[in-house]
Amino acid sequence: MTTTAETTPIRPGLTETLRGLRNHGDVVLALILWMLVPFQAAAWLIYGEAGASDLKWEALSLPLLAVVVPLTLRYGDAIRPNAESIASLGLAANMAVFTVGAFAWERDGLVTGVVSGSLFALGAIGITLIYGILKFGHFAHGDSMMLSAYLAFMFLTGSIAGEAQNHDVQILPFNTRDLPGAADDIWRFSFGYSLLVAMGLTALVMAVLLIGLDRAVYGPLRRRGSGIVTYSIASLGLALVIRSLMLIFWGSDPRFYSPGIRRSTELPFQIHILYDQIFILGMAFAMMAALYLLLYRTKLGKSMRAMSDNADLSRICGINTERTVMWTWAISGAFVAIAGVMLGLQTQLRPELGFIILLPLFASAILGGVGSPQGALVGGLLIGIVQETSVTSGLVDPGYKFSVAAIVLIVILLVRPRGLFGRSQ
Amino acid sequence: MKRLSVESLLPALCVVLATVVILGVSFEQNGDLERTVRFYVGFLGVAAVLAIFALALNLQWGNTGVFNFGVAGFFLIGAYTAAIITKEPDRTSFEDYFGGFGPKLDIAPFLHTDQWFPFLVAIVVSGAVCGLIAYLISIPTLRLREDYLAIATIGVAELTRRIAIEEQSIGNGTRGLGNIPGPLQGTVNANDYRYVFLTVAIVLVVILFIVLERSVRSPWGRVLRALREDELTTEASGKSVSAYKTQAFVMGAVIMGVGGAMYAFEARAISPETFTHFFGTFLIWTMVIVGGSGNNKGVLVGAYVVWAFWQSSLLIQSYDMPDVLQVRIPFFRDMILGLLIVIVLLFMPKGLIPERARVSIWAERALRGIRQADAGGPAPPPTPDKTETKDT
Numbered sequence: 001m002t003t004t005a006e007t008t009p010i011r012p013g014l015t016e017t018l019r020g021l022r023n024h025g026d027v028v029l030a031l032i033l034w035m036l037v038p039f040q041a042a043a044w045l046i047y048g049e050a051g052a053s054d055l056k057w058e059a060l061s062l063p064l065l066a067v068v069v070p071l072t073l074r075y076g077d078a079i080r081p082n083a084e085s086i087a088s089l090g091l092a093a094n095m096a097v098f099t100v101g102a103f104a105w106e107r108d109g110l111v112t113g114v115v116s117g118s119l120f121a122l123g124a125i126g127i128t129l130i131y132g133i134l135k136f137g138h139f140a141h142g143d144s145m146m147l148s149a150y151l152a153f154m155f156l157t158g159s160i161a162g163e164a165q166n167h168d169v170q171i172l173p174f175n176t177r178d179l180p181g182a183a184d185d186i187w188r189f190s191f192g193y194s195l196l197v198a199m200g201l202t203a204l205v206m207a208v209l210l211i212g213l214d215r216a217v218y219g220p221l222r223r224r225g226s227g228i229v230t231y232s233i234a235s236l237g238l239a240l241v242i243r244s245l246m247l248i249f250w251g252s253d254p255r256f257y258s259p260g261i262r263r264s265t266e267l268p269f270q271i272h273i274l275y276d277q278i279f280i281l282g283m284a285f286a287m288m289a290a291l292y293l294l295l296y297r298t299k300l301g302k303s304m305r306a307m308s309d310n311a312d313l314s315r316i317c318g319i320n321t322e323r324t325v326m327w328t329w330a331i332s333g334a335f336v337a338i339a340g341v342m343l344g345l346q347t348q349l350r351p352e353l354g355f356i357i358l359l360p361l362f363a364s365a366i367l368g369g370v371g372s373p374q375g376a377l378v379g380g381l382l383i384g385i386v387q388e389t390s391v392t393s394g395l396v397d398p399g400y401k402f403s404v405a406a407i408v409l410i411v412i413l414l415v416r417p418r419g420l421f422g423r424s425q
Numbered sequence: 426m427k428r429l430s431v432e433s434l435l436p437a438l439c440v441v442l443a444t445v446v447i448l449g450v451s452f453e454q455n456g457d458l459e460r461t462v463r464f465y466v467g468f469l470g471v472a473a474v475l476a477i478f479a480l481a482l483n484l485q486w487g488n489t490g491v492f493n494f495g496v497a498g499f500f501l502i503g504a505y506t507a508a509i510i511t512k513e514p515d516r517t518s519f520e521d522y523f524g525g526f527g528p529k530l531d532i533a534p535f536l537h538t539d540q541w542f543p544f545l546v547a548i549v550v551s552g553a554v555c556g557l558i559a560y561l562i563s564i565p566t567l568r569l570r571e572d573y574l575a576i577a578t579i580g581v582a583e584l585t586r587r588i589a590i591e592e593q594s595i596g597n598g599t600r601g602l603g604n605i606p607g608p609l610q611g612t613v614n615a616n617d618y619r620y621v622f623l624t625v626a627i628v629l630v631v632i633l634f635i636v637l638e639r640s641v642r643s644p645w646g647r648v649l650r651a652l653r654e655d656e657l658t659t660e661a662s663g664k665s666v667s668a669y670k671t672q673a674f675v676m677g678a679v680i681m682g683v684g685g686a687m688y689a690f691e692a693r694a695i696s697p698e699t700f701t702h703f704f705g706t707f708l709i710w711t712m713v714i715v716g717g718s719g720n721n722k723g724v725l726v727g728a729y730v731v732w733a734f735w736q737s738s739l740l741i742q743s744y745d746m747p748d749v750l751q752v753r754i755p756f757f758r759d760m761i762l763g764l765l766i767v768i769v770l771l772f773m774p775k776g777l778i779p780e781r782a783r784v785s786i787w788a789e790r791a792l793r794g795i796r797q798a799d800a801g802g803p804a805p806p807p808t809p810d811k812t813e814t815k816d817t
Contacts, residue, residue, distance in 0.1 A: 240763025
């Protein structure tokens, strides 16, 4: 290894430079990731001192050329065998610096990030379970999440959009707000138990709906032995259908559950948090714990894990795979429904959010490692934190909020496609 | 004689039905034949532009199995590149954009090069930019599972749209770019321009169709289809899967860039709102899936039929109907499009015109020769006794 490094000419021409860089793409990436660490730290320090960071991404380009290129050409061969682990460590160091910086100087963004991250995690659970057991990316998941937010709205108010704007019509013979005392706020949340009832109903409906979709669409494709890509296209078609159903029933105007004031509180370390956000966090972690128990303490969980290891083998071993698949859809549906309803607590409901939120969901699932529920939790939290704080700290323009997930996703695919907790393929 | 069956008549039936519907609805609306024809010509122009995208996606997905869900991104990049190249350099106070090279590209006045040369440059540059971006995307993603490319391309499409919205100085932000000139625009009056555009677009589609048909039949195309069917076997026979996938993906993106440029010339005004995932990606995917992925002819039929459905459903909106229904027609249209994808995948997975099993053009010729020899050629040598052949 060292001999080749010594024999390279001291001042290589352009062609050799380009060839060297192309052959050592992974080395370049690893070095770039490590260079990002001090850059980020500097950006955070400036932000902490001055309240706003003037450090723009363009500032990185010159040191990149001045340091990364010569280093790669000189030591590329020596670094290359360990490039993947160096790059992974670099990614981890970046995330660590980011989290520390966010905790030190951007606590509000951090809180929002953790809250939306826990929602991403709940949604990503469904994606990762379906990926593990049925081996395809479910592109209708973001829209399912949004649809459940709207379903809860319907159960809450009993109404859908009517002829004109701001003119809703009742279609349900009941609504959960009419239950005795249901509209009174629980503790200091901005909602009463009517929302909890609506949430339960939505979870039920979504579980049944996803099982129905599996029976109607994915099941026949599975029996025909279609490739994984066919499922993905079918799920994209279904995403379109779900999106247009939302538009048909509730229109394109933004909606929200309750216009009331949201009360906030202050926790130790000067962390300001809304009571609703405490509810979201508590609920998300309770669901995660329930999923853990289900996967590792019940027979169903065992058969799900067996199927994600090897579907054929588990069928031979007498596991009822169709039943397991059904439960997978039911669990994913319930999780995505609750995530959707809590998303509605956090933001306004907009139909187009469904497809946009797909990116953070997939980024969480892939960052954590596809097929790994623990990974989905960690991935979701990281994506949430990075997405919110990079915007609130001014490192990224607010318009690019949802693109942050796309960038993180591409970096993960470059550095460590199997994710943090994934098995090597 | 080929036997006529329902399957072989279905595509023709769909085309006829689509034409009747679109002509009928627009005649009902316009009232006279001339305006109907003018509408139809404009409709065909857009259909031809979208057919370019469908052909490109068919190269990527239909022939190679490369899973591009970010057509909208390439669509936007192609259209914006073409617009900032061909637009005037003088900006009004409402417009801020990069470039505006159009009139500078007039190199030989006596040839009227300003009528076609900037547009040629724009088309070439749009294709090149899209190809470059596709190459950059392909580096991390094409080595991985198919669905990773899908989600990465969705990400890139979203990112490009955000950039077009946020970076005011590139393409005027949300207001978008207007007054984009079209090729050969000054040669006819504005009313008849759509005929010129249609001719240009159709010539382009025909060229692309021929090039793609030939390249799909070439050894290169055979490798693409082989790796679509089975990557491992293709790799085992000494073909670099990632190299071929990259080539197909970049080729498709180049064609998408060309299509984007043509769209900019047709629409005359573009804004980030045009290139949503819905219009830019799903519509093209529906065209390919409905038409028959893997078959260029089928994809053209798909583009025509789906676009006819799309346009006629828009025209229906102006009929008398309850308000409840009327405001929701665009949403119903979206839903039907989504259902169409699912239904075709379930009940007609090969689309309107299924892909034909094809071998090498030389093998086909050799086979034809053998068949001709069997049918009308010199009498075959006398067959030996059956019992004898069984013995040996």
